[in-house]
Amino acid sequence: MLEQPQALTPAAYVAFATTPAPGWPPCGLTLGSAGEVLIGVAAPNPFAVLGPAAWISPGVLAWTFVPLPADLSLLGAKLYAQGLFADLSGAVPAEPLRLTNALELTLGI
Numbered sequence: 001m002l003e004q005p006q007a008l009t010p011a012a013y014v015a016f017a018t019t020p021a022p023g024w025p026p027c028g029l030t031l032g033s034a035g036e037v038l039i040g041v042a043a044p045n046p047f048a049v050l051g052p053a054a055w056i057s058p059g060v061l062a063w064t065f066v067p068l069p070a071d072l073s074l075l076g077a078k079l080y081a082q083g084l085f086a087d088l089s090g091a092v093p094a095e096p097l098r099l100t101n102a103l104e105l106t107l108g109i
Contacts, residue, residue: 002062005055005085006098012062013051013084015039020080024102033095038102039080055085068107079105 002012019040021028028036039046048066055062068074083100090096 002053002055002064002083002085002100004098004100005062005087006095007085007087007089007091009089009091010055010085010087010098011052012055012064013049013053013086014064014066015046015082015084016048016050016066017041017045017080018047018078019045020102020104028102031097031099034084034097035099037082037099039082052086074107075109077107079107081105 002014005012017039019042021036021038021040023029024038028038029041031037050064050066053062053064080102082102085098085100087096087098
């Protein structure tokens with residue numbers, strides 16, 4: 001789920017990588033006013049990008065769903081996820097993109 005976009009009707013995306021960005025934590029790769037890229041972006045990453053999900057209004061989260069295969073070899077695997085809001089309407093020209101914080105995920109049962 002994503003929250004705190006820069007505009008009223010942005011498109012919300014979530015990207016997944018198998019590595020963090022160099023230097024994360026605590027810092028990532030600066031992307032100007034959009035924030036910091038905190039997940040790995042060197043090939044083959046990001047390996048999946050989900051979206052766009054609609055963010056409707058304050059207090060309502062943008063949801064994306066991630067189907068995971070029932071594969072025991074994935075237990076303990078680490079993934080890194082980060083969200084992005086894109087202001088496609090141009091309502092906030094100074095900030096067309098906004099990155100979220102990143103998460104380190106460990107798959108388990």
